[in-house]
Amino acid sequence: MLLSRRNAIKTAVAGAAGLAAMGMMPLASAAAGKKVVIVGGGIGGATAAKYLRIYDKTIEVTLIEPNVDYYTCFMSNEVIVGERKMSSIKFGYAGLKAHGVNVVHDLVTDIDAVGKAVKTKGGQSYAFDRCIVSPGVDFKYDAVPGHSEEAANTTCLHAWKAGPQTEALKKQLEDMSDGGTVVIIAPPDPFRCPPGPYERASLISAYLKKNKPNSKVLMLDPKDKFSKQGLFIDGWTRYYGYGTEGAMLKWIGGDKGGKVTKVDTATKTVTYEGGTITADVLNIIPPQKAGKIAVTAGLVDDKGWCPVNHKTFESTLKAGIHVIGDASVAAPMPKSGYAANSEAKVCAAAVFAALSGRDMAEPSWVNTCYSVIKPGDAISVANVYALKDGKIVSVEGSGGVSGKFDPEMRKREEMYAHSWFNNITSDVFN
Amino acid sequence: MKKTKLNPLHGLLGAVIVSGMLASTAAQAEITQRGAMLANTCVGCHGTNGVSTGPAIPTIAGISKAYFTDNMKSYRDGSRPSTVMGRLAKAYTDQDISDMADYFSAMKYVPQAQAAKADMVAKGQKLHTKYCEKCHSENGSNPADDAGYLKGQWKPYLEYNLYDFTHDVREAPEKMAKKLKELQTAEGADAIANLIEFYASK
Ligand SMILES: Cc1cc2nc3c(=O)[nH]c(=O)nc-3n(C[C@H](O)[C@H](O)[C@H](O)COP(=O)(O)OP(=O)(O)OC[C@H]3O[C@@H](n4cnc5c(N)ncnc54)[C@H](O)[C@@H]3O)c2cc1C
Numbered sequence: 001m002l003l004s005r006r007n008a009i010k011t012a013v014a015g016a017a018g019l020a021a022m023g024m025m026p027l028a029s030a031a032a033g034k035k036v037v038i039v040g041g042g043i044g045g046a047t048a049a050k051y052l053r054i055y056d057k058t059i060e061v062t063l064i065e066p067n068v069d070y071y072t073c074f075m076s077n078e079v080i081v082g083e084r085k086m087s088s089i090k091f092g093y094a095g096l097k098a099h100g101v102n103v104v105h106d107l108v109t110d111i112d113a114v115g116k117a118v119k120t121k122g123g124q125s126y127a128f129d130r131c132i133v134s135p136g137v138d139f140k141y142d143a144v145p146g147h148s149e150e151a152a153n154t155t156c157l158h159a160w161k162a163g164p165q166t167e168a169l170k171k172q173l174e175d176m177s178d179g180g181t182v183v184i185i186a187p188p189d190p191f192r193c194p195p196g197p198y199e200r201a202s203l204i205s206a207y208l209k210k211n212k213p214n215s216k217v218l219m220l221d222p223k224d225k226f227s228k229q230g231l232f233i234d235g236w237t238r239y240y241g242y243g244t245e246g247a248m249l250k251w252i253g254g255d256k257g258g259k260v261t262k263v264d265t266a267t268k269t270v271t272y273e274g275g276t277i278t279a280d281v282l283n284i285i286p287p288q289k290a291g292k293i294a295v296t297a298g299l300v301d302d303k304g305w306c307p308v309n310h311k312t313f314e315s316t317l318k319a320g321i322h323v324i325g326d327a328s329v330a331a332p333m334p335k336s337g338y339a340a341n342s343e344a345k346v347c348a349a350a351v352f353a354a355l356s357g358r359d360m361a362e363p364s365w366v367n368t369c370y371s372v373i374k375p376g377d378a379i380s381v382a383n384v385y386a387l388k389d390g391k392i393v394s395v396e397g398s399g400g401v402s403g404k405f406d407p408e409m410r411k412r413e414e415m416y417a418h419s420w421f422n423n424i425t426s427d428v429f430n
Numbered sequence: 431m432k433k434t435k436l437n438p439l440h441g442l443l444g445a446v447i448v449s450g451m452l453a454s455t456a457a458q459a460e461i462t463q464r465g466a467m468l469a470n471t472c473v474g475c476h477g478t479n480g481v482s483t484g485p486a487i488p489t490i491a492g493i494s495k496a497y498f499t500d501n502m503k504s505y506r507d508g509s510r511p512s513t514v515m516g517r518l519a520k521a522y523t524d525q526d527i528s529d530m531a532d533y534f535s536a537m538k539y540v541p542q543a544q545a546a547k548a549d550m551v552a553k554g555q556k557l558h559t560k561y562c563e564k565c566h567s568e569n570g571s572n573p574a575d576d577a578g579y580l581k582g583q584w585k586p587y588l589e590y591n592l593y594d595f596t597h598d599v600r601e602a603p604e605k606m607a608k609k610l611k612e613l614q615t616a617e618g619a620d621a622i623a624n625l626i627e628f629y630a631s632k
Contacts, residue, residue: 412513
């Protein structure tokens with residue numbers, strides 16, 4: 001084939017030029033022996049650890065994470081309704097160790113930005129040249145009047161960190177008798193996984209429709225609007241009678257009285273601006289803030305999140321410490337797993353550049369969140385982000401949500417959602 | 431079609447990687463380049479280095495530059511249908527696309543052997559030789575054909591695209607469209623399913 005031969009020659013020339021450029025570079029890395037300590041082995045932290053080692057094997061990377069197993073939040077809604085096994089969302093750290101990451105299972109109790117050391121509950125101290133923090137979120141339990149951490153761990157679960165709570169909420173749903181009411185209290189912005197509560201309401205409705213058809217789901221929301229709202233409501237109307245008299249699923253927004261004023265966690269009674277209801281299963285997703293260690297380390301602003309330089313993710317409050325993932329302020333990027341993975345790679349490039357005295361490439365980010373409205377019908381939101389005047393912006397004219405309902409396309413999106421899950425978890429942990 | 435010459439770039443890069451001293455320098459050079467920065471944002475969906483673990487998102491590692499470039503542009507202008515790529519592709523300049531083409535074409539394609547029915551595989555292989563091999567040489571695993579990967583690509587992805595080609599949703603090159611018509615007329619309703627089984631097989 002003529003055409004391909006021509007291409008092959010072009011490739012050869014470009015390749016040779018690239019090599020010449022490489023050949024002029026110093027062989028030993030200026031970053032050799034430099035230490036990076038990563039706090040939190042979730043999506044952001046694990047990605048940063050792996051990619052730093054890919055960029056430069058001479059950097060010593062230590063990742064500190066209390067848990068031996070990590071359960072992904074993504075696809076945990078499918079676990080809650082029995083569409084997927086708990087074991088399929090469980091991941092370990094062998095893959096990172098194979099990349100030469102020093103994985104330590106301990107809890108970080110302090111980060112000293114001046115002395116450049118991380119301290120742990122186990123009494124160890126780890127010196128660093130740079131520190132990357134990705135602790136995820138914490139909950140403001142008492143922001144829901146009447147709610148408490150104790151109730152959140154026993155009766156009125158959040159299941160917003162995957163693990164034992166995921167299985168416990170699944171059990172509550174299974175134990176509920178037909179005709180029961182599930183109440184989900186959605187959090188105010190900003191929070192982890194903007195479409196997540198609505199996907200959960202969708203999947204619980206699908207489960208009930210199949211197994212306990214006389215039951216109801218009520219969503220109470222302090223917000224007037226939510227992520228992918230048009231597509232969710234379209235799906236809810238199609239599958240769960242949304243908007244009709246006997247609808248299985250009802251959503252009450254903030255401007256329609258959806259704001260909760262009080263909960264009685266013992267009786268699962270919820271008072272909201274529009275009325276009072278007693279639930280059989282009460283899933284309270286509390287308002288959120290950056291993970292506790294970010295507060296201890298002085299990395300949060302007065303709103304409870306970590307402001308960062310958008311190019312490097314270095315904290316604007318503490319030099320030498322970078323914050324990524326849910327805990328950071330990266331809006332317009334959402335607090336999602338895809339975003340955490342994308343931010344981690346840009347941050348790792350910035351840390352590598354800082355330690356080796358090189359320039360980093362112009363950054364670029366992507367976010368995608370898939371949501372399942374009903375098994376067999378999935379939708380997505382996807383965006384590309386760039387740096388403009390020092391701020392992350394969504395690239396104009398691109399991105400957005402899935403198109404109008406088309407059963408074939410929605411089936412494909414579900415298959416692609418499951419592919420995304422396999423690929424991102426492998427990109428993070430293998 | 432004769433056995434393909436090794437892609438010269440693969441050869442050269444290979445030599446660099448073998449000389450261990452340089453190995454980390456090559457990786458370092460990469461991330462200071464825009465191609466790797468951009469590619470990093472794709473692999474959350476397409477798999478590390480563009481090798482997808484499936485079940486449906488296609489592997490793009492080792493893709494030909496020309497095919498990649500054409501298809502990113504047709505996603506961008508909407509002429510190729512998609513669930514999500516159209517929305518993403520609109521964000522990239524020609525230079526971005528060219529940088530990513532350099533990156534993904536230099537990665538190693540990893541064919542995925544999937545479960546396949548032996549009798550269908552055998553039929554599919556014959557059909558491939560007769561109708562497709564001319565343009566999709568080496569069973570559709572030769573990037574130099576600038577026609578995408580078939581052998582070892584994820585099965586649902588092939589199904590969707592062959593459905594789209596035969597239902598006027600994705601435009602096939604004129605001569606391929608002709609071959610697909612011939613195939614369906616002469617070989618019956620299962621012809622495409624047989625081909626897909628063949629591409630999925632080891
Ligand atoms: C129901 C649900 C569905 C979701 N679905 C999607 C989806 O479809 N797509 C998507 O992109 N995102 C989704 N998400 C969001 C996604 O899970 C999070 O955005 C992502 O996990 C954020 O990564 P992170 O690194 O910031 O935090 P995490 O992944 O939570 O990791 C934080 C880690 O830090 C550790 N840690 C905390 N404190 C310390 C300390 N002091 N010392 C050491 N370690 C510490 C924790 O143990 C944890 O392992 C979903 C979330 C939920 C709840």
